[in-house]
Amino acid sequence: MNILIQSLPLLIMPAVAAFILLIGAMWRRISGESLLIMAVAGLVAALFFGWQGFLAGTASFPADIIFDKIFYLTVIIIAIALALAMLVSYNYLAERKLPWPEYLALLLFAGFGAGLMAAGTDFIVLFIGLETISIAAYVLAGYTRDGSSKEASIKYFLMGAFASAVLLFGIAFFYGATGSVLLSAAPINKLLMVLALALIISGAAFKVAAFPFQWWTPDVYEGSPLPVTAFFATAVKAAAFIMLFRIVAGISGGLGLKFESLLIALSVATMTFGNLAALFQENIKRMLAYSSIAHAGYMLIAFVVLGKDANLAGAALLFYILAYIVMSMGAFGVLIYLSGGEKEFCNMPDVAGLGRRSPWLAAVFGLFLLSLAGFPPTAGFVAKFYLFKSAMAHGYVLLVIAAVINSLISVYYYMRPVVAMYFGEFQQERSLPKIRYSVAGVLIFCAIFVIILGLAPATILAILSH
Amino acid sequence: MIFYLIAFGIVVTAILTIASRNSVVSALWLVACLFAQAILMVTLEAHLVAAMQVLLYAGAIMVLILFVIMLLNLTPKELKWKFIAGERLILGSGVIYLAGVMGLALWIIYKKGASFVPAAGGGTAGTVEAVGKLLLTKYALPFELVSVTLLVAIVGAILTGRGK
Numbered sequence: 001m002n003i004l005i006q007s008l009p010l011l012i013m014p015a016v017a018a019f020i021l022l023i024g025a026m027w028r029r030i031s032g033e034s035l036l037i038m039a040v041a042g043l044v045a046a047l048f049f050g051w052q053g054f055l056a057g058t059a060s061f062p063a064d065i066i067f068d069k070i071f072y073l074t075v076i077i078i079a080i081a082l083a084l085a086m087l088v089s090y091n092y093l094a095e096r097k098l099p100w101p102e103y104l105a106l107l108l109f110a111g112f113g114a115g116l117m118a119a120g121t122d123f124i125v126l127f128i129g130l131e132t133i134s135i136a137a138y139v140l141a142g143y144t145r146d147g148s149s150k151e152a153s154i155k156y157f158l159m160g161a162f163a164s165a166v167l168l169f170g171i172a173f174f175y176g177a178t179g180s181v182l183l184s185a186a187p188i189n190k191l192l193m194v195l196a197l198a199l200i201i202s203g204a205a206f207k208v209a210a211f212p213f214q215w216w217t218p219d220v221y222e223g224s225p226l227p228v229t230a231f232f233a234t235a236v237k238a239a240a241f242i243m244l245f246r247i248v249a250g251i252s253g254g255l256g257l258k259f260e261s262l263l264i265a266l267s268v269a270t271m272t273f274g275n276l277a278a279l280f281q282e283n284i285k286r287m288l289a290y291s292s293i294a295h296a297g298y299m300l301i302a303f304v305v306l307g308k309d310a311n312l313a314g315a316a317l318l319f320y321i322l323a324y325i326v327m328s329m330g331a332f333g334v335l336i337y338l339s340g341g342e343k344e345f346c347n348m349p350d351v352a353g354l355g356r357r358s359p360w361l362a363a364v365f366g367l368f369l370l371s372l373a374g375f376p377p378t379a380g381f382v383a384k385f386y387l388f389k390s391a392m393a394h395g396y397v398l399l400v401i402a403a404v405i406n407s408l409i410s411v412y413y414y415m416r417p418v419v420a421m422y423f424g425e426f427q428q429e430r431s432l433p434k435i436r437y438s439v440a441g442v443l444i445f446c447a448i449f450v451i452i453l454g455l456a457p458a459t460i461l462a463i464l465s466h
Numbered sequence: 467m468i469f470y471l472i473a474f475g476i477v478v479t480a481i482l483t484i485a486s487r488n489s490v491v492s493a494l495w496l497v498a499c500l501f502a503q504a505i506l507m508v509t510l511e512a513h514l515v516a517a518m519q520v521l522l523y524a525g526a527i528m529v530l531i532l533f534v535i536m537l538l539n540l541t542p543k544e545l546k547w548k549f550i551a552g553e554r555l556i557l558g559s560g561v562i563y564l565a566g567v568m569g570l571a572l573w574i575i576y577k578k579g580a581s582f583v584p585a586a587g588g589g590t591a592g593t594v595e596a597v598g599k600l601l602l603t604k605y606a607l608p609f610e611l612v613s614v615t616l617l618v619a620i621v622g623a624i625l626t627g628r629g630k
Contacts, residue, residue: 014614021621064607102625109618116611124608132615139622153626191574198570202563212559 006067009050009075010115016042017108024101032093032100036086039104043083043111050075065119073318073464074118074242081235081325082111084446088333089227090438096144096342103143107231110136114239121250123171123181126243130167130207134160137236141224152223159206159216167203170196183250197259200247207240210300211269214293218277221289226344229285230332233292234325241299245317248303249310263304268402271297275409284417285346288331291372294410295324298384298403301391308394315465316387322460323371323379323453330368330446334361337439351417352424362421364447371450373414374407379453386461468509475502489535493528500524512592 004011020035054072086107093103109132116129138160142153171181173196178185187193206213221229274294281287302317338345338354338361345351355362371378384407388400453460479499486492500523507516601609 014617018617064605099625102621105621106618109614109621112614113618122608124605125611128608128611128615132618135615135618135622139625142626195567195570195574199567 005049006053006056007065009046009053009072009079010112010119012042012046012049013108013111013115016045017105017112020101020108021105024099024105032090035100035104036090039086039108040083042108043079043086046111047076047079047083050079064122064125065116066121067119070242070245070314070318071115071119074238075115077238077318077322077325078111078114078118078235081238081329082107082231084325084329084333084442085227085231085235087438088230088329088336088442089225091436092225092227092336092339098143103140106136106140109133110140110231110235110239114235114242117239117243118246120243120246121183123174123183126246127164127168127171129239130243131164133236133239134164134207137232140228140231141220143228144225148223149225152220155216155223156220163203163206163213166199166206170199170201170203173199183247197251201244201259201262204240204244204247205266208237208244208296208299209270209293210266210296211273214270214273214296217293218286218289221292222283222286226285226332226336226339226346229289230329230336233288233328233332237292237296238321238325241296241317241321244303245306245314248306249314260304260307263300264396264399267297267300267304268399269297270294270300271403271406273297275406275413278410278413281413282348283346284335284348284351285332285344287413287416288328291410291414292328294406295320295328295372297406298387299324301387301396301399301403304396304399305390305394309390311465312390312393315461316383316390318464319453319457319461320383320387322464323383323450326446326449326453327368327371327378327380330364330443330450331372333439333443333446334365334368337361337436337443348417348420349424352420354420355422361443364443365421366418367447367450369414369418371454373411377451377454379450379457382454382457386457469506472502472506472509476506490532493531493535496531497524497528500528507592510592514592514594514597 016039020038023030023038024035050072053067054069054076058066058068086104089103093100113129113132113134113136116125116132118129120126120129138153138157141156142150173192174185175181177187177189177192177196179188202213205211206216209217221232224232271294274290274292274297278287278290278294281290299317299320302313302320305313305316335344335346338350351362351365354365367378371380374380374384376382384403388403391400391403476499479495479502483492483495483499486495500519504516504519504524507513507519
């Protein structure tokens with residue numbers, strides 16, 4: 001009974017998803033709004049039970065799953081990200097007359113997968129969670145069924161299947177090295193373990209889009225429908241990082257020194273590539289895709305620190321993920337707000353002159369971009385500061401210097417849309433769409449959250465530091 | 467020794483699968499590859515998995531693949547070698563990846579480290595009873611969780627297969 005209550009935040013999501021699928025199939029005339037409200041209510045319930053579970057403390061299911069604080073925090077973060085992604089897509093789907101039940105159900109199932117990735121203590125559960133979220137993501141990438149969307153879906157599917165194979169190969173070697181699939185299993189064969197971990201890290205690096213495995217990201221992010229891209233950049237990325245965190249923190253005896261330098265190299269290469277490639281992008285959606293690669297590089301710093309101080313690294317990583325979710329969801333939300341019924345408007349000229357046409361929208365977009373670049377007093381600044389400080393505390397000075405230089409580079413491309421908005425001229429006459437209340441609500445929420453995280457991070461940090 | 471023979475067979479048939487221009491020939495080589503894998507599994511005493519491999523992959527799924535090829539009416543002409551953007555980059559990274567994995571593996575063999583943990587239960591670990599027992603006791607939870615993954619896959623398949 002107790003176990004059932006403890007696992008409620010995880011179980012609610014697929015239950016609501018199945019309910020929405022059923023009701024959507026049986027009662028065809030049910031409106032998208034009511035389904036959306038149901039799905040968001042389910043996520044709010046998951047959030048509530050997640051918080052209750054967080055207060056109650058750790059419970060472990062026989063061997064395969066553990067419900068600890070990290071799990072509950074992940075569920076809360078993922079529930080927030082999914083709810084925002086759903087609300088932000090309301091107009092987008094309604095104007096294109098896309099089906100609602102499958103969309104919401106896939107997002108909720110993805111949330112379940114993300115929960116498993118945070119809860120698993122053996123590779124089988126982690127892999128099942130990863131596949132659940134991945135399959136949902138492949139389908140969602142092709143949701144609008146136009147050319148670029150289909151292309152994104154196929155690309156993501158093929159590359160993702162390849163990465164899953166690499167990961168599985170690594171897991172097989174892990175089993176060979178330890179005789180068990182439990183993360184905490186002690187290696188009998190140390191050498192084989194090195195091979196296993198190398199393959200596992202490669203597979204996971206693909207999922208978080210770290211340097212040598214990031215080629216799919218820009219194409220997939222650009223081709224997918226905008227709200228789905230927002231979902232990829234927030235919930236999917238967060239889940240992948242939490243899984244990597246589980247693996248790296250759970251491996252018995254840690255990764256060892258060899259892997260520390262590997263992670264440092266991965267981190268620096270990832271952020272440098274992301275920032276340099278983003279510099280000259282004309283499409284803001286593609287630019288945000290490269291920026292998400294760069295942010296993945298920053299987040300990898302937490303894994304370098306992980307070997308020295310797991311609590312500090314965990315708190316810094318979770319805070320960064322939370323901050324990244326709100327600011328990136330906000331930035332994508334502005335693009336969704338601008339996009340018309342048929343076409344997405346994501347190019348630099350499309351936002352030109354926005355500062356005069358629609359000052360409020362321009363202001364929040366500017367806020368999110370400043371936060372992504374890491375200006376104080378926003379969430380992005382505090383997240384970076386906290387992460388860099390934790391790396392500094394353990395003596396990774398060069399790594400921090402590289403990261404700071406990268407942040408400086410990133411300012412250039414984050415400022416380009418801002419300059420276009422306030423100093424650019426109208427390219428073409430295009431009337432702004434009428435007020436989109438759900439997107440506007442998400443934007444307001446994200447903006448307030450970005451500022452609160454920037455001005456008063458202490459409370460959230462205290463919660464995350466448990 | 468037997469292992470190396472089978473492994474060589476798998477690699478060769480896999481290469482032939484992707485190198486052949488005629489898609490039906492490709493599919494037949496894939497059958498050969500899957501059979502070779504099944505033989506490998508038998509030598510590893512995973513009898514149930516080997517049987518599944520033959521029944522499901524070499525049997526049912528191959529029939530589906532052949533159906534798709536016939537329905538699409540693919541002639542060898544249409545499947546010309548196409549150059550994609552950044553091909554050298556992709557080839558290069560593929561080679562680097564392969565070299566990395568093979569290098570690590572060979573290094574480990576060289577260091578005489580490749581002594582795998584012996585399978586528990588001797589020669590009976592791969593029988594239907596043993597696998598079934600494991601699935602419903604030790605791995606009961608992942609076994610149940612897979613159902614959600616399958617449900618997602620079904621929803622996705624229906625969604626992508628449905629016309630506009």
